[in-house]
Amino acid sequence: MPECPSVCTPQCTNCDKSQFQVRHRTLEKRFLPKFNILKHLSHDHKMAGQTLVPNVCSVFREDLFHDKVAIVTGGGTGIGKTITQELLHLGCKVMIASRKVERLKKAVTELKSTISRSSLADIDYLQCNIRNEDEVKNLMSQTIKQFGGINFLVNNGGGQFPSGAGDIRLKGWNAVVETNLTGTFLCCREVFNQWFKDHGGVIVNIIVDNFKGFPLMSHSGAARAGVENLTKSLSIEWAEYGVRINSVAPGGGIYSETAAANYANPTMIQSSIPRVPAKRNGTTEEISASVCFLLSPAATFISGETLRVDGGASLYKNKYEIPEHNKLPGYTWEKDLSSKL
């Protein structure tokens, strides 16, 4: 059992396990189901006064963002929800935004209950499809109205469906490109025009590990490559306005129930593990820590960068297995050379 990185968590009301220990067990359960090495927990662990969301064990100082306001798109689920929870823990006011209001409402109710009474942190939600220009404009203006400004934008909302490129219909291609590239652009442009141009600010874009191509997700690979380059362009163009912008590229698989549920094969996220040098999936907490670092004063000289958070996966094998074939013969002036190639 690893050490908890900071002071944390109450004990279970039924036994002496801390919430961190229970959380750690839950992660083992997620990542190693088929090896059956887990001992079953003898009872449900109930933490006095706690909700279902785990307590935050952030490595960052608790008041780090006490005077800050953040927007997190897709902040009601998975990676975005963990980022939101860590930002709240660090004292930030957070507006979460996505398409499905029920998810947003549920997340706000759960996460609000984790804010301590002495904290200046606050959370609210706005429905916003980042593909819709008017809704993005509204997200920025309403956040400014409600929280008095915006310091951070985390462009986390996004996704795709797996498909061979030959089978992607134009509508499907456009849906993925509009979500991941155009949606990210619209959020960047609007936060700049409505606030960052006059006050500065920090943007973090969540992309994917597409560094060796993204076979069967070509639409998303292309869109995220666009975001990576947008990150570089804007880091130069907007430096004079006090804007920093970076990307985080999660790799391997980052497990969350919603991420897994997006795929017909729920083990899709787990299937990366053999090709991850760390030999496991990543956690939403590991992505959140990188985002908080890039938002923080520790990263004031970092802009235009993409941080790979992938256990080394982007340096190792492509997940895609190329079937045996002889469809790409060599070009040569010698007869019979092809047998030696």
Ligand SMILES: CCC/C=C/C(=O)SCCNC(=O)CCNC(=O)[C@H](O)C(C)(C)COP(=O)([O-])OP(=O)([O-])OC[C@H]1O[C@@H](n2cnc3c(N)ncnc32)[C@H](O)[C@@H]1OP(=O)([O-])[O-]
């Ligand atoms: C290990 C992996 C690493 C990465 C992990 C993660 O990212 S985890 C995070 C994962 N989380 C997420 O990805 C969450 C967010 N993702 C999403 O909401 C969707 O994947 C979206 C981005 C396509 C938007 O969807 P939407 O409903 O707003 O879109 P829409 O209604 O406007 O147009 C839809 C059109 O797209 C097409 N099409 C759609 N699905 C399929 C399919 N399965 N099959 C084939 N085609 C499909 C189809 O053409 C359809 O129109 P049609 O022909 O039917 O009339």
Ligand SMILES: NC(=O)C1=CN([C@@H]2O[C@H](COP(=O)(O)OP(=O)(O)OC[C@H]3O[C@@H](n4cnc5c(N)ncnc54)[C@H](OP(=O)(O)O)[C@@H]3O)[C@@H](O)[C@H]2O)C=CC1
């Ligand atoms: N999990 C993983 O292994 C990896 C994830 N990523 C990326 O990380 C980000 C978060 O994914 P993750 O948390 O894992 O999965 P989730 O499916 O939980 O998160 C996707 C989020 O994006 C929101 N979203 C999708 N489309 C839109 C839209 N048009 N407008 C506004 N919000 C939208 C969804 O909310 P709603 O449905 O309410 O709109 C949802 O909250 C995504 O960009 C994903 O592609 C990258 C690499 C690996």
